[in-house]
Amino acid sequence: MSRSAGGLDALRLARPRQWPVLTAQFAVGAILALPPWPALPLAAAELAPWPLAGAWLAWVVLLNGGTLAYNSAWDRDTEPVAYLRRPPRPPRGLGPASLVAMVSGVAIGALAAGPAFGAVTAICVLLSVAYSHPLPRLKGRPGLDLLVNMAGYGAGTTMAGWLAARAALPAGAPAPVAPAALAALAFGLLFGSFFPQTQIYQAQADRARGDRTLAVRLGPGRALGLSLVLGLAALGALQAALAVAGVTHWRWLPGAALFLWLAHARRWRSRAGSMTDAAHESHMYRALGLWALIDAALLIAWLAPRG
Numbered sequence: 001m002s003r004s005a006g007g008l009d010a011l012r013l014a015r016p017r018q019w020p021v022l023t024a025q026f027a028v029g030a031i032l033a034l035p036p037w038p039a040l041p042l043a044a045a046e047l048a049p050w051p052l053a054g055a056w057l058a059w060v061v062l063l064n065g066g067t068l069a070y071n072s073a074w075d076r077d078t079e080p081v082a083y084l085r086r087p088p089r090p091p092r093g094l095g096p097a098s099l100v101a102m103v104s105g106v107a108i109g110a111l112a113a114g115p116a117f118g119a120v121t122a123i124c125v126l127l128s129v130a131y132s133h134p135l136p137r138l139k140g141r142p143g144l145d146l147l148v149n150m151a152g153y154g155a156g157t158t159m160a161g162w163l164a165a166r167a168a169l170p171a172g173a174p175a176p177v178a179p180a181a182l183a184a185l186a187f188g189l190l191f192g193s194f195f196p197q198t199q200i201y202q203a204q205a206d207r208a209r210g211d212r213t214l215a216v217r218l219g220p221g222r223a224l225g226l227s228l229v230l231g232l233a234a235l236g237a238l239q240a241a242l243a244v245a246g247v248t249h250w251r252w253l254p255g256a257a258l259f260l261w262l263a264h265a266r267r268w269r270s271r272a273g274s275m276t277d278a279a280h281e282s283h284m285y286r287a288l289g290l291w292a293l294i295d296a297a298l299l300i301a302w303l304a305p306r307g
Helices: 003-013 016-032 040-045 049-075 092-114 117-134 144-168 177-200 203-209 215-245 252-274 277-303
Strands: none
Touching: 003 049, 003 092, 016 092, 016 144, 016 177, 016 277, 040 177, 040 277, 049 092, 049 117, 049 144, 092 144, 117 144, 144 177, 177 203, 177 215, 177 252, 177 277, 203 215, 215 252, 252 277
């Protein structure tokens, strides 16, 4: 294999198609750091570009892309995985190279957005290694695989965006910590609701590899039942975040979007026993679209004037 072909395969295994999705959630966290009206327009205009750009590079490209490539280096998938229908064979040296990318994200993130951002990124690097490496292999431990993804993708991405925006805002800009923490909790729970959905269509390949993932252990019906429970918890945490932040008029909008999420999961669960892997995968991508709707509804409620 030529170096150029190997580099292209490594880039594909970092799954750039996921980067816009993670960028959107990172942006949600950043917008939650902005003060409410009437200070919001001035604060947004004064955001410094370097902390945001550096933090985005560190989190979305280096940490997330490195995490996915590192996972592929050990899994050597041949079946479809999220955002990649036909995974290429991992090139030689992909594991160490992806680890270097993740560690570089820690350094760049700390320089761009401060030590707290660097610490959150470093914790997620450790979780990424523990998730995929054959020795701890948390990916194959039902329940632990769920917690790792809730902490990293859901809560971590939201908090990373918040920390990046706080570093980019002028000193003294108001930003209560409580709504940010509750929002990070809400999106951690929401990713917990989403995570079993990402595993169901891959359960056969995971079972063949010996990974006892959550979906393998529970089966589609119970996995989607857990998805419903965590989705309800996410709804409660998100409503609490809006209440603490003083959002009143539009608080119902994110709740309505989350209701659609729960309705989709419930309908999926009722039909899971007769669905093919391709149908499960299609339902997973529909849930991803509903996640975008939840993000949009939250931002409308958050950015609207309060009073």
